């Protein structure tokens with residue numbers, strides 16, 4: 001960040017240098033200044049030593065500095081803000097002490113769980129406030145005065161306006177924006193402005209974290225940071241070393257065919273497949289299911305219970321293929337994801353970094369394949385520019401791929417019919433509020449089919465390919 005981009009127009013965030021390539025973190029959590037109880041809880045989670053972003057951000061946060069933290073996906077940013085907040089809370093136990101804003105509901109639950117794991121045994125109470133879930137139940141939890149609130153902006157605002165007696169004006173000491181560039185986007189502008197007007201300005205510490213950060217001063221100013229220090233583990237947008245990224249240039253009409261071929265070839269792996277529309281996730285999930293593959297959709301038109309149900313089935317490995325919109329692109333930490341496929345190319349190139357970051361997390365390896373059709377070339381070039389490298393082509397045998405054609409065409413045709421049926425049921429619909437087509441998706445066991453290799457292409461004995 002340059003001086004012209006500094007906060008409040010005049011303060012230049014001081015850069016903490018990353019210690020470069022050979023920067024093995026040799027420090028322990030103790031060395032960072034964390035108390036024994038928190039170090040022990042890190043150990044219980046299997047965290048042997050701090051990650052780079054944790055090693056750099058935690059001491060500064062413990063000093064009470066405002067922080068802009070930028071580090072690659074899966075590098076432990078949640079711990080980097082949760083641990084110093086918990087330490088401050090242990091020093092001065094206070095109700096409604098910290099607010100964590102996140103762009104998606106699933107991410108809010110995940111962060112809530114991380115606070116519980118790190119601080120629950122120390123008596124820290126966390127409450128998650130997200131849309132699509134019961135307001136009254138959440139109000140009851142708020143009535144118990146938790147220490148930490150993790151929320152999506154809209155629902156938090158709803159509570160600030162409508163839940164009797166709930167205010168953050170008196171006690172709040174920490175504000176974190178996770179996936180800050182997304183939170184500071186126009187989509188959340190109104191809510192974030194309202195929230196900022198409803199929390200204390202003085203004496204509040206602020207932390208912004210993301211794998212991609214906006215450089216726009218105006219946006220950063222909105223977070224009203226005070227003398228922030230920028231902690232940047234990588235100097236440019238990087239993806240982790242153990243992530244193997246590929247592109248596949250194919251005509252639009254063959255995307256389904258190639259997808260089936262790749263999943264079939266990599267049988268035994270866990271996949272997240274990104275689509276650009278909610279209907280797209282449904283259509284693809286139905287098509288794969290017609291071929292006996294354990295696919296489940298996740299999109300913003302599904303009810304929150306269905307969304308959580310889909311995610312849990314994927315997390316517990318009872319479904320191996322999650323077909324999602326960008327609602328799943330940020331923050332979700334599901335360690336066993338082996339492969340990310342961008343079935344539809346992301347329209348915002350920064351989303352690419354977040355999507356592929358759903359695999360190869362916390363030192364593991366993973367694979368990402370981006371489908372590029374004849375209409376996507378420009379968008380793809382922008383992605384290569386952003387990540388600063390040319391990706392290799394994903395190798396496939398065209399002859400083998402084509403052997404699936406008849407079965408995939410038939411499965412796609414059936415999927416379209418099923419989708420139409422679902423839409424018609426909805427139109428005649430007795431119950432829905434807004435196009436919750438996803439709620440009709442029958443995920444009961446009888447509809448799962450057998451997880452078998454699709455016949456028609458390749459030899460049946462190929463090993464798990466990663």
Ligand SMILES: Nc1ncnc2c1ncn2[C@@H]1O[C@H](COP(=O)(O)OP(=O)(O)OP(=O)(O)O)[C@@H](O)[C@H]1O
Nearest residue numbers: 047049050051073074075076077078211331333362
């Ligand atoms: N010090 C550590 N040692 C080992 N594992 C860790 C450590 N800190 C965090 N982790 C684990 O690493 C994984 C990724 O952490 P986290 O979700 O915080 O990443 P992130 O940087 O926020 O990623 P994203 O940008 O995708 O949101 C989690 O499973 C977490 O438990």
